[in-house]
Amino acid sequence: MILPLRGLTTSRLPSLHHHKPPPPRTATISSALSIPDEALTSRGFTFHRTPQNLNLDHLNSVFVAVGFPRRDPEKIKVALEHTDSMLWVEYEKTKKPVAFARATGDGVFNAIIWDVVVDPSFQGIGLGRAVMERLVEELVSRGIVNIALYSEPRVLGFYRPLGFVADPDGIKGMVYSRKNNKKKSQFL
């Protein structure tokens, strides 16, 4: 059978969304990193893209330090095993993770970035930006251009300069809430 090969897919298809085909997107998205690898490695930070050597208890501590609920490390392990792309920064002196981000998705059309964190003691020096730029760059290089995330209101300003737009064309991020489920309320 002959598959209609059309090159890089360009259409973005959120739930029940219909629109005319967008113009083809060429691969000239700027991949200039605002902080080159060198600038960070020379200061004792190394990048990793797999969960190998990542101490999950240390990672969990970073999550807790920034205000995430503490999660079961076994569950974190499962999540990382089923995560398409991730990037974490190790501080050479302590061998601990100080910045992290990961993306899940279908590997061809869509990706969602989760758990973007920087250890509070290491915030403000560009690690978060460095992690995000590289994660996005990796996704784009795999042809995934529909990259989304859920941002807390206080960090919208962190994502905007990275190229993220909130509610584009009125598209809303929505989350299922069990207490909103009317049927369930009968049993409360």
Add this chain to the structure above:
Amino acid sequence: MQTSSSASSLCAVDCIFNRSNQQPYPSSFNFNLGLPTGSRKLKVSKLNAGFWESIRSGLIKNNTTQVIEPPSSPEEEEEPLPQEFVLVEKTLPDGTVEQIIFSSGAEVDIYDLQALCDKVGWPRRPLSKLAAALKNSYMVATLHSVKKSAGEELTGPSSGKKLIGMARATSDHAFNATIWDVLVDPSYQGQGLGKALIEKIIRALLQRDIGNITLFADSKVVEFYRNLGFEPDPEGIKGMFWYPRF
């Protein structure tokens, strides 16, 4: 004639499940196909043939009643959601019976899916990528319509079976899931099928302990999802996209 054909269907069922089945027909809609993916289509239709008898005898009260499966019970119910079941059954004036079958484990014919995407007006996507996206999805839920004329036997592997709806979810298998590509054939819209699709997906995800279920909704369908329990911008958290093409 129906008895003998059911017997032959029984043999097929026995072969598939490799166990002795003393009952004449499947006793309930709750069956787990668990079949190797390549052979699923043929065996589904044989199983459905055995189904028809149980449906006719047990379910149809009168010829025009549209029987709908009991409303989804809350998540507290111990019984796991069956992988495939009849969502709706309708008898048309000419005696044709149509079933809408929900499945969370069915193989999706990529060409059928592309045809369905065309029907709802979505831009075309390369078939190979469609296939990869489905393969990499944590859950793919489908709605198929199966039609059978009065007295007709379900013969071929996909005779009368049409893909009329789909939704899929990606997930990290632990914390988060995101629902994408929700679509229902326009000729089947307005009957609550999209709602049923989403409700079943949610239930299946919650049963697997995936607590954070998310999606991105066009402004026009925010209400639709709100009515299903989704909240936009919870606590001010905003969905953001990287250089969206709008």
